[in-house]
Amino acid sequence: MAKTIEEKQYLVRYKADKKSHLTILNQEECAKCEGQVCTLFCPGEVYKWEGDRMFVGYEGCHECGSCRIGCPSDNIKWEYPLGGHGIVFRLA
Numbered sequence: 523m524a525k526t527i528e529e530k531q532y533l534v535r536y537k538a539d540k541k542s543h544l545t546i547l548n549q550e551e552c553a554k555c556e557g558q559v560c561t562l563f564c565p566g567e568v569y570k571w572e573g574d575r576m577f578v579g580y581e582g583c584h585e586c587g588s589c590r591i592g593c594p595s596d597n598i599k600w601e602y603p604l605g606g607h608g609i610v611f612r613l614a
C-alpha cells in the first residue's frame with residue numbers, strides 16, 4: 523500500500539550543519555510578500571513567519587530546491603549543505 527507523505531517523512535533523518543545553507547536576503551521583502559508563500563510550499567516547514575520576521579529552520583530542509591524557484595522575489599539564497607550534512611533519505 524502506498525505510504526502517506528507523513529509516513530515517508532518519518533523515514534528521513536538529518537545531520538544538521540552548524541551554519542545555515544539557506545539565507546533570507548531581505549526581511550523587508552518578506553514583510554511585503556503576500557501570503558508568505560514559502561511557508562506554504564516548503565515540504566519541510568522550514569519557513570515560519572513570526573511577528574514581522576521570517577525564521578528559517580534550515581535543519582529540517584529536504585533539499586528539494588522548491589524555494590529557489592518558488593519565492594516570487596528571488597529572496598532566498600540556497601546552497602547545498604556542506605558535504606556530510608543535510609538530509610538522509612531511507613527507502614522502505
Ligand code: SF4
Nearest residue numbers: 552555558560593597
Ligand atoms: S516567499 Fe520569498 S519573499 Fe515571500 S516570505 Fe518567503 S522568502 Fe520572503
Ligand code: SF4
Nearest residue numbers: 564583584586587589
Ligand atoms: S529546499 Fe525545499 S525543503 Fe528546503 S527550504 Fe527549500 S522548499 Fe523547503
